[in-house]
Amino acid sequence: MNYIVMDLEWNQSYSGHMGEHPRMPFEIIEIGAVKVDKNFNIIDEYCSLVRPRIYKKLHSKIRSILNYDEYDLNTKGRGFKEVCNEFLKWCGDDYMFCTWGPMDLTELQTNMDFYYMPKLPRPVKFINLQQIYADKASGKDKRSASVSKLEKAVSELNIPEDMPFHSALNDSKYTALVMKAMKPKNINNQYSFDLYIHPSDIKDEITDRHNNMYEYITRTFKTKQEALDDPKVSEVRCYKCNKKVTKKIKWFANSPSSYISVGKCWHHGYFCGKIKFKPDNEGYYIVKTIKPIDKSGIEEINIKQEEIRERRKEKRHNK
Numbered sequence: 361m362n363y364i365v366m367d368l369e370w371n372q373s374y375s376g377h378m379g380e381h382p383r384m385p386f387e388i389i390e391i392g393a394v395k396v397d398k399n400f401n402i403i404d405e406y407c408s409l410v411r412p413r414i415y416k417k418l419h420s421k422i423r424s425i426l427n428y429d430e431y432d433l434n435t436k437g438r439g440f441k442e443v444c445n446e447f448l449k450w451c452g453d454d455y456m457f458c459t460w461g462p463m464d465l466t467e468l469q470t471n472m473d474f475y476y477m478p479k480l481p482r483p484v485k486f487i488n489l490q491q492i493y494a495d496k497a498s499g500k501d502k503r504s505a506s507v508s509k510l511e512k513a514v515s516e517l518n519i520p521e522d523m524p525f526h527s528a529l530n531d532s533k534y535t536a537l538v539m540k541a542m543k544p545k546n547i548n549n550q551y552s553f554d555l556y557i558h559p560s561d562i563k564d565e566i567t568d569r570h571n572n573m574y575e576y577i578t579r580t581f582k583t584k585q586e587a588l589d590d591p592k593v594s595e596v597r598c599y600k601c602n603k604k605v606t607k608k609i610k611w612f613a614n615s616p617s618s619y620i621s622v623g624k625c626w627h628h629g630y631f632c633g634k635i636k637f638k639p640d641n642e643g644y645y646i647v648k649t650i651k652p653i654d655k656s657g658i659e660e661i662n663i664k665q666e667e668i669r670e671r672r673k674e675k676r677h678n679k
């Protein structure tokens with residue numbers, strides 16, 4: 361298997377929302393990628409400009425960072441469908457997308473949908489190098505992990521900056537160099553699921569164990585309550601042995617869009633369950649994760665729960 365480290369450049373309406381096409385708010389104008397082997401060496405590269413069809417004038421913000429302009433796009437670019445088909449063929453049969461953040465894969469699929477191209481085979485897994493970098497930079501304290509720009513990672517890792525940024529090919533090369541410099545262990549296990557299309561049916565739901573966690577991505581429920589009433593959503597299983605266990609802290613809303621709980625397995629210790637509600641057109645689908653947690657993490661959850669209780673009490677008194 362090869363890694364396809366991909367980077368895209370896109371343009372948007374020059375006149376803001378008014379001139380925006382609802383099916384394609386961002387139009388891809390360049391696809392760049394490098395093929396990376398299992399030792400993280402670059403073995404091939406792909407690059408092509410795309411001739412825009414919807415937003416023919418570059419947005420001023422975008423024009424200012426690019427190393428090319430409308431003239432280059434119109435003379436050197438080709439139609440999106442042609443370029444995208446060529447690119448996917450270049451990727452080969454056995455590959456994993458690697459990107460700096462989740463946006464590039466979303467925009468690639470939005471543009472493919474705009475041209476009614478066949479969908480990528482699901483589920484789409486990818487390696488989010490921005491997230492891996494953030495987790496690594498924050499060390500053990502994963503709760504403080506914050507994502508950073510590619511330029512920042514390149515400079516922090518002392519990678520020579522001898523190519524201009526904001527060209528899709530150069531940025532994909534820099535991303536591959538960051539990947540190599542991080543020397544990630546078990547990288548094949550550190551994938552994320554792309555949620556551009558989430559399961560529509562119970563049979564498409566995703567249940568997976570990877571990267572020291574359990575993950576469950578559901579179909580759509582009409583309401584949050586309907587989701588919480590579903591036994592497979594509310595049950596807590598050990599992230600390692602999959603045994604159903606009793607909860608130490610029952611599910612509670614720690615934010616408007618998420619619930620957390622804590623459980624304990626006699627063999628594998630404490631773990632934290634998280635339910636995230638993701639809105640879609642018909643209601644909500646759920647991304648549930650179960651990950652190991654330490655004593656200080658549990659303490660933090662206890663404090664959070666206490667705060668929420670206090671606030672609720674105050675509200676009742678003030679009525």
Ligand SMILES: [Zn+2]
Pocket residue numbers: 598599600601602603625626627628629
């Ligand atoms: Zn267990």
